[in-house]
Every structure is written in C-alpha cells, then in structure tokens.
Amino acid sequence: MTGLTQLSAAELAGRIHRRETSAVEVTQAYLDRIGAVDTAVRAFLHTDADGALAAATAVDQSLQRGDAPVSLLAGVPLALKDVFTTVDMPTTCGSRILQGWRPPYDATVTRRLREAGVVILGKTNMDEFAMGSSTENSAYGPTRNPWDLDRVPGGSGGGSAAAVAAFEAPLAVGTDTGGSIRQPSAVTGTVGVKPTYGGVSRYGLVAFSSSLDQGGPVTRTVLDAALLHEVIGGHDPLDSTSIDAPVPPVVAAARAGATGELAGVRIGVVSEFRGEGYQPGVLRAFETAVDRLRDLGAAVVEVSCPAFDHALPAYYLIAPSECSSNLARFDGMRYGLRCGDDGTRSAEEVMSLTREAGFGPEVKRRIMLGTYALSAGYYDAYYGQAQKVRTLIIRDFAAAFEQADVLISPTTPTTAFRLGERVDDPLAMYLSDLCTIPSNLAGNAALSVPAGLSDDDGLPVGLQVMAPAMADDRAYRVAAAYEAARDAADGGPLWCRVPDLEAVSR
Amino acid sequence: MPTISRDEVAHLARLARLAVTEEELALFAGQLDVILTSVARVSEVAVEDIPPTSHAIGLEDVFRDDVPRPGLTQQQALSGAYATEDGRFRVPRILDES
Numbered sequence: 078m079t080g081l082t083q084l085s086a087a088e089l090a091g092r093i094h095r096r097e098t099s100a101v102e103v104t105q106a107y108l109d110r111i112g113a114v115d116t117a118v119r120a121f122l123h124t125d126a127d128g129a130l131a132a133a134t135a136v137d138q139s140l141q142r143g144d145a146p147v148s149l150l151a152g153v154p155l156a157l158k159d160v161f162t163t164v165d166m167p168t169t170c171g172s173r174i175l176q177g178w179r180p181p182y183d184a185t186v187t188r189r190l191r192e193a194g195v196v197i198l199g200k201t202n203m204d205e206f207a208m209g210s211s212t213e214n215s216a217y218g219p220t221r222n223p224w225d226l227d228r229v230p231g232g233s234g235g236g237s238a239a240a241v242a243a244f245e246a247p248l249a250v251g252t253d254t255g256g257s258i259r260q261p262s263a264v265t266g267t268v269g270v271k272p273t274y275g276g277v278s279r280y281g282l283v284a285f286s287s288s289l290d291q292g293g294p295v296t297r298t299v300l301d302a303a304l305l306h307e308v309i310g311g312h313d314p315l316d317s318t319s320i321d322a323p324v325p326p327v328v329a330a331a332r333a334g335a336t337g338e339l340a341g342v343r344i345g346v347v348s349e350f351r352g353e354g355y356q357p358g359v360l361r362a363f364e365t366a367v368d369r370l371r372d373l374g375a376a377v378v379e380v381s382c383p384a385f386d387h388a389l390p391a392y393y394l395i396a397p398s399e400c401s402s403n404l405a406r407f408d409g410m411r412y413g414l415r416c417g418d419d420g421t422r423s424a425e426e427v428m429s430l431t432r433e434a435g436f437g438p439e440v441k442r443r444i445m446l447g448t449y450a451l452s453a454g455y456y457d458a459y460y461g462q463a464q465k466v467r468t469l470i471i472r473d474f475a476a477a478f479e480q481a482d483v484l485i486s487p488t489t490p491t492t493a494f495r496l497g498e499r500v501d502d503p504l505a506m507y508l509s510d511l512c513t514i515p516s517n518l519a520g521n522a523a524l525s526v527p528a529g530l531s532d533d534d535g536l537p538v539g540l541q542v543m544a545p546a547m548a549d550d551r552a553y554r555v556a557a558a559y560e561a562a563r564d565a566a567d568g569g570p571l572w573c574r575v576p577d578l579e580a581v582s583r
Numbered sequence: 584m585p586t587i588s589r590d591e592v593a594h595l596a597r598l599a600r601l602a603v604t605e606e607e608l609a610l611f612a613g614q615l616d617v618i619l620t621s622v623a624r625v626s627e628v629a630v631e632d633i634p635p636t637s638h639a640i641g642l643e644d645v646f647r648d649d650v651p652r653p654g655l656t657q658q659q660a661l662s663g664a665y666a667t668e669d670g671r672f673r674v675p676r677i678l679d680e681s
Contacts, residue, residue, distance in 0.1 A: 181659035274639050288638050317645040318638070390622035401599060408600075410674050412663030424675045425600065433602035441603065442614060445595040449587070449619070452598075462625045464635030469628070471636060503614055504621055520639025546640060 081106040086153045086247040086301040093152035096140060100133035100152030104196050107154045111198065111245045114578040119220050120230075120240035122159050124199035125166050129154065136194045149304050149328075151194030156246035158237050159200035160207055161292070162281040163187050170283050171203040171215035171233075174407050174414045174435025184281020185313045186250060186292050193308045198246055201236030205437045206404065207257055207285045209233050210509035213500050214439045221496070222265060223575050224536055228493040231261030231509070237295045238265040243578055248305050249295040254286050255392055256489070256513025258293050259525040263488035263539025266527045266571045268302045268556070269295045271513075273546045274520035275320035277306075278313035286399035287318075289392075289517045297572050299526060299557040303331035306549070322547065325522075330550035334557030340374035342555065345481030349385045350512045356491040358531030362538040363487045366528045369562050370485070370555070380477040380484060384469035388515045391470070393507060394450045394463035395518070401447030404440070407432060442503060471519045478545050483555050486512045488525040488539030512541055522549035526556040527571040529563065537571065587616045 081089065081103050092098045108126050115121055136152040146152070162168050162180035169175045183191070190197060204214035212220045212235030220235040222228040223243035230239040234251030238261035241249050251258040253271035262269025270293045277292040284290060294305035310324040346367060351360060371377050409415035409431035410424070417430035436444070450459040477484055489509055499506040516523035525539035540559065544552040564570050592612045596603045603611065657670055666673035 178663055181655050181662050314647055318640070318642060320640065384628075387625055387628050390625045393618065393622045394625065405600075409665065411660075411672055413665075415665035418665070418675050420675075422675055424677045426602075427675045429597075429600045429602040432600055433604075436601070438607075438610075441596075441599075441601055441607070442611060442618070444599045444601065445592065445611065446615060446618060448595045448599045449591075449615070452595075458626050459622070461635060462628070462630065463622075464637060465630035465633040466625050466628055467636040467639075468633050469630070471639065504617055507618075518636075518639065 082110050082244040084247070085298045086150060086296060087298070087304060089247055090150050090153050093136070094140065094146045100136040100196060101130060103152065104129050104133040104154050104198070107198055107246060114243055115245060117221065117226055117578060118223055118239050118243045118245065119218060120201055120236045120243060120245055121156065121199045122169060122171070122202050122217055122236070123166050125197070128165055129196050129198050132191070132196045136196070146194065148193035148195070148308055150248070150308055152196065153248060154196040154198045154246055155190060156199060156201045156237055156240040156249040157187065157190070157197050158203055158234050158249070158251050160203060160252055160283050161186050161250065162283070163197070163200065166200055168200070168283070170207070171205045171217060172435065172437070172440070173216040174431070176414065178413055182281060185278035185315060186309045187281060189309050195248070195308065201234070201240055201249060203236055204233035205440050206283070207233040207252055207254055208400070208439050208443055210256070210260055210506050211499065212236060213496065214437055216437055219496055222493045223578055224266065225493065228495055228536070229264070231264040231493065233257040234261045234295065238262050238267050238269065241267045241295050241297055242572065242575060247297065248301060250292055250305070250309065251295045252282060252290055252292045253517065254289045255396060255517050256510035258295060259513045259523060259539065259541060260489045260509055262295055262525040264493035264537060266537030266575070267295055267297055268299055268524065268526050269293070270302050270306060270524040271516060271522065272306060272310060272549055273320065273522045275318050276324065276549065277310050278316040278319050280313055280315040284403040286396040287403060288399060289396060297570070299553060299560050300328070300331045300335065302524070303327040303553050320547065325547055325550040327550050327553045330554040331557040334554035335561045337558060338374040339370060339555065339558050342375045343481045344370055344375045344377050344555065345380035345477050345484040346377060347385065347484050347486045348379050348381045349383065350486035354490050354508065355487065356531060356533065358533035359487050359491060359538050362528050362531055363540065366540045366559065367485070369566070370559060373558050373562055378481055380480055382473035382477055382515070384466065384473045385515050387466045388470055388518055389507065389511055391463040391466040392514045392518060393446070394459050395467065397443040397447035398450045398460050399447070401444045401451065404444055407435065439503070467518045470515050474515070474519045474521060483551050484543040486541045488512060488541040492531045492534055492536035492538060516543050521546045522552050524552050524556055526560055529567065529571060587612060587619060
C-alpha cells in the first residue's frame, strides 16, 4: 500500500492542487489498492480504470494550464454506491433484475461529482435495492468487513463503507433510508452522514422509499465528509423534494469544530437508546465518548423521546409500503430482466415470472409486506397508524431540540456481526437500524463518527450525532471536535488500526 | 395480533406480481407473520387527534417555468429494452384470453 491511499481526501486534494502529486498518480494508487485487496473485501461491483484515469488526466491538464481547481475535491477518487445512475457504468442496485443495465442518464449526484472533477473509480456493492443491514442481500454476493473478513460491513451501503475503510477509496457516496450510510460507517470505523432529507438530490437515485431515501458522504474524516457534502448537496430542480436553500455551512463547521471546544454546546443523550439489547462494549465506548464531549466543554443533558420506541415498527410499515409501489416499475417491459416471454404468455405472467427470478428474498418480503399494509381493511391499522407515529417522532425531536443543540446515541446496538448470523432472521437484522431510523422518519440530519473499538470484541463503534433539519453543520461541528479529541487521546485516528489486508489477501 | 396464512401470502404475491414457489410460500408465511406481529405494535400507540405525516419536510407543490427542455431521445429510451420493434418497446400480449 502506497502512502497516498492513507491520506485524507482533503490532504490528497491539497497535494494534487499544489502539483506535488497528480490526480493520475493518486487514481492509479487506488486502482492498485483495489486490485490488491478487493478480491478479499468485494466492495466493488464494477470498476472503470480507463474512465477514472481519463477523468484524472482531465483534472491534471486543467491544473497544468494554470486553471484554478474546479472544486476543493478536484482530482480525488471516489466510490459510488450502485444505486446512482451512471451513463458510463452499469447500475444494478445489487439486483439481478438490473444486471448489466446501462442507464441513459446520470444522476444529479453523479453529474455534480463529475463537474467537481471528482474521479469515480467504480460502483459499490449494496443490499438489493438498499434493503438490508449487512450487504448479504446483494445478488452478487456479500462485501466483507475490512476489520474482520468473516463479519459483515453493515448495509445497505456496505460496499461504500468497506471501500473507504479498506483504503480502496478516500471518499464514497451512500444512501440512507433507515441507516444505510450510518450503520455501515459505524461497523467499519468510517464517517457516514445522512444529510437533512432534501439536502442531496434524489434524481437518478433508484427509489426504494421516496419519503426517506437520502444520499450522503462516506469518508474517513469529518472534514472529508463535509467537503463531499458541499459537492453533492444543494437544490436540484429535477427533484421536487429537494430543498431550495443553500447547503448548510458544513465545511466551515467541520474546520471550526476540529480546532475549537464545545463550550456552550448542549448535547442531549437519548435515554431510549441504551440498555437491553445493546452490546456492553458498545455502551462503554459510548459512555467514554460522552465523557470526552463533556471534557470539551459541552453541557450533556438526558433527553427522553418515548415515541422512538415505535420508530422501528413504523418504519417497517412505511418503507415497505413505499417500496411495494416504487418497485412496481420493474415489470420487464422497458429495461432490465425479462423472463418467460415465450410468445404465448401474457404481459402479466411475464411480469410475475420476471420479478420472481429478478428479486431476492428480502425484496420480495418487503414488497409483500407493503402490499399487505396498503391493502383495504389494513390500511388504517398499519400504514395510517405508522404515519401518525411518524408525527409523534417529529414532535419528540422538536421537544428534544428545545433542550439540546444536538442529540447523541450509539449508531447501532452492536458491532459488526458475522456473515450469515442474521440472514434467516429478518427481525434480528432489522434491529441493526434501531437508533438510525428516527432521523429518517423525521427527516433531520444525522451522522456517525468512529468512537473507538468495543472492548469486548475489538471492533469499531459509531457515535451518532443528530441535528435539526437544515442544521447539518451542528452535527459536523460536534463530530469534528469529538474526532480531534479522540484522535489526540488515542494517539492517532482509528483507521490506522485496520488490519493489513494485503497480507490477508495474499 | 396477525397470523398470516399461506393462502393470504399467495394472494399478496399475486397482487404484487411475484410468481413465488411453494417453498417460498411456506418460508415467507412464517417470516411475514413474525414481522407483522412485531410491527403491529404501532396500533397500540394512542394517536387520536394526531395528524399523519406522509413526508418529513413540509412538502408543497413545486412549480417551474413552462419551458421545454430536452428529454431522452427515442434511442436512449429504448436502450435498455429487452425487445424492440419499429422503434418501440415490444411487449408480450397484454390481454389474457384464458
């Protein structure tokens, strides 16, 4: 592994822009790293070396001409979750039904990355259509956790998180519907941010649950996440749920946080997210993080959000309901797989056979769950009721943010579990997202920042920081201050302690 | 609360256009029952007078100026199709005669 892959995106960009190294050299270093370790990690579904090197060359040529860098991340490589459309690479969403599909248009996130000179290395693995918490629901096989290859990297964005943790990319983009950015980040020791709903365009993000889906950054440092957030965020007329307001000043907040204290900042510990079902080592790491925040001058208060106890069931009614409707588009007619079209079968029969062959078990379960929750006679008791619970969760957040500037909790109740451990028990799998779901239902900003290793199994723990809608910068400020204090106390960043994968892969 | 029968799961699969197998029916019936029993807890929450939320941010109608902008070309729109004919999507018969 060359030194280049160990640098933060901010540092890489600085070196590229000062012409101390080139974007091509950096891109090649990452492509080499992918070649060395991805057979073991399997973070990528597709890599595009030629396209990446061409994009890097364009950045180098522009800098050579004396042009100013087109963005603060120009020339820095990135791994893109395979749920964003790309004209030059397949977009499969981890599903057989879209195997080899080449979209005819770029997602807004993809376009913004290209316009910012960010070098897209390839597309990362994910649970099929972002439904899952382990990446084991990918039709193309699971991704493995770089900290322990027998364990899951979380999900659905396990590929993006593993790519960043394994130094296969300094930056990645994920999507978070119930925790699919934050939970993988927590279990791989990376930083993952779910921006305020509407902060990042969903145009070209293949829809799972439209009122919850949100793209966001996955990185090794808080500042890198902020830099990427500013590249991909902002109003997009092509997404009518996109917020027509400036991106919150997240880069300034990350920089201020890293140098400053937290005097005067009120931090609320969510009392519902502790206790039974939480791994003791995770809770101890969380308590240490709380002490560290207090040492930084923050005022820590206890807040209660009783409706959060109902967030998980409400989510598993709302998300499947929206999914059953969104995934109706996969009918085998206009794109994707078609099965059983023998000239005698009807379109309806062909559609049923196509979906049977093209979707995996979790997607089928959720489609049927949503179909059930939306059916006549059950609608009020399930979907209608879940929407009302959603209102209660929003009210709990509003009340808590009266008492505290940000809220904190463990990101996920346990560290990374073993591959296969929860595949046959959907409910156990769903519990991975217990702490992350409320922020999806309420639409506010939330991130996960590494909080050291659990003392009972030596695996990464995530600290979740939640901020009000459009106050994403608050979460960044607190996370950056915490990250700086943690690194100083631990004698270096957590990611320095990832096992040597090249030795393992050999 | 719910116990979902195999027949109900078969009905849901038909509604959802999923040609599930017999083995899947048995598996899904058990799993959906566990999941539904767990999520049914939402019905215990007292929510009289609570308005439903369909969208977290207050979503209002969004307008834009009525100016034409390019969409996909016919070739792009057809580029992912399983079968095309005369520049159109070719689909199986849409009427079931049985």
